[in-house]
Amino acid sequence: MILDSFRLDGRVAVVTGAGRGIGAATALALAEAGADVAIAARTADQLEEVAGKVRALGRRAVVFPGDLSDTDTLTAFADTAAAELGRLDIVINNVGGTMPNTFLTTTPKFLDQAFHFNVTTAHALTVAATPHMLENDGGSVVNISSALGRVPGRGYLAYGTAKAALAHWTRMAATDLSPRIRVNAIAVGSVLTSALDVVAQQPDIKKRIEDATPLQRIGEPWEIAAAAVYLCSPAGGYVTGKILEVDGGLTAPNLDLGLPDL
Incomplete structure (x- = not known):
């Protein structure tokens, strides 16, 4: 059965930024597909809520609160997951993000921080x-990139540059780690997460985003999670070094920040 190739029974995944949004949706999707999951984020209460849902699906969950901008924390996260769940097969690098900024206020430090949080982590x-x-049969890595790593938009220099770097890191790492570990990325468009809460509460802005998106709507976290399951599962076993665009068909940014010419 073709659907069997999307199963992840017996696998263990680590997911960063998993307290809400795309990270939480992905952790739950992986659990539904049969994987045990270790989840990390800053807020313990949010992680515990997601873990409860994972356990309700009959899968094991490990909660790891911490500052994921600290690379030592990330090392401890991987080691803890492997120790407590017995193995490690899947890595979802979801944590990231950078606030918009003008060109002249994008300081070198701001750019460094964007690169660190989106690529170095x-x-x-x-x-x-x-x-x-x-130690086992290899594995799969999925990085959450962005459509803004491919299309230019005013005000998104730091974020877009960092996500473009993450996309190419994906291609380079896939080469280094093949054939046993596959590395892919998902370039997401506008998705209804906490980052867009303000937008969702302002119908005029929401409509502008929808009108500028070929599919005429904002994406849902589960749609990104579904793509992650595909890339991690045997169904995606012949895919590595690729950027899967799940963005509603964007060919340009769909949120104009209205920044004036210099």
């Missing part, structure tokens, strides 16, 4: 997880 967790994955 993914590298650190993957490096820590790789020896554990190699």
